[in-house]
Amino acid sequence: MAMKERIYAYDFAIVEMNLYLDTHPEDKDALCLFHQYQEKREQLIEAYEAQFGPYISNVNDVQGDKFTWICDPWPWEYSKEV
Amino acid sequence: MxxxxxxLQYPVKIANPNPKLAQLIITQYGGPDGELGASLRYLSQRYSMPYAEVKGLLTDIGTEELAHLEMICAMVHQLTRNLSEEEIKGTPFANYFVDHTTGVYPVAASSVPWRAEYIASKGDIITDLHEDLAAEQKARTTYDNLIRMVDDPDVLDPLRFLRQRELNHYQRFGEALRLTSDRLNEKNFYSFNPSFDKHCNK
Structure with a gap:
């Protein structure tokens, strides 16, 4: 799986754990898993940025003299890549 | 904020445009059980929730629904990209095209524009959570109906993801209802409004 897809998978797992924790705020196992996912996601983003430059969903992407936030593609546009 | x-929360990559399918799928943006209504329903209801868990849940599910309406809009956009006039003439999509070209506008599959009557925010936690449970099931039924109409795997994949989210949200709303009733005097579950009548708590 591409590194960006792996980050997205952790993003989703974190959203799902967040909903579970809303109704089970004292579930120790779930809290532990939630922290593990967050740590894993941060490690993957660090590895991604070391290899490819700024991670796409960070708001303040600037490369050189250009504000790259506005660069295509936007998420709704068709592209074969992740 | x-x-x-x-x-996107889950990828939408539709290789082949298909305006007929766009006309059906747009109902999960602007239709009676669509994602636009879902997000506004939960994000409106949260203000009258007396319990922290339920405030959190409505905020987080309401936010996720915004990501879902973005996925639906991305599907509609990709299904209607690069169309020629010939590909539109004589199809059911022609009626939509006359009003909106290939812009994305919140309407139902039946072409009725989105209406606030699709949602409720009653200021009563029990009433609102029952509305939310029903809403998730209605959305699930709509996804089932769409899945019956589609055979393009690029379209089926995100539809199946969204259908599954309705089930997970239903589970969480069920837990919210249980958390709520656990805090109420069991003689009073359905005769008071726990968001307003504070004396019905245990």
Missing amino acids: WQYEKK
Whole structure:
């Protein structure tokens, strides 16, 4: 799986754990898993940025003299890549 | 506040445009059980929730629904990209095209524009959670109906993801209802409004 897809998978797992924790705020196992996912996601983003430059969903992407936030593609546009 | 993440919650990559399918799928944007209504329903209801868990849940599910309406809009956009006039003439999509070209506008599959009557925010936690449970099931039924109409795997994949989310949200709303009734005097579950009549708590 591409590194960006792996980050997205952790993003989703974190959203799902967040909903579970809303109704089970004292579930120790779930809290532990939630922290593990967050740590894993941060490690993957660090590895991604070391290899490819700024991670796409960070708001303040600037490369050189250009504000790259506005660069295509936007998420709704068709592209074969992740 | 909200911050935009420049990504979809789940990928939408539809290789072949198909305006007929777009006309059906748009109902999960602007239809009676669509994602636009879902997000506004939960994000409106949260203000009268007396319990922290339920405030959190409505905020977080309401936020996720915004990501879902973005996925639906991305599907509609990709299904209607690069169309020629010939590909539109004589199809059911022609009626939509006359009003909106290939812009994305919240309407139902039956072409009725989105209406606030699709949602409720009653200021009563029990009433609102029952509305939410029903809403998730209605959305699930709509996804089932769409899945019956589609055979393009690029379209089926995100539809199946969204259908599954309705089930997970239903589970969480069920837990919210249980958390709520656990805090109420069991003689009074359905005769008071726990968001307003504070004496019905245990």
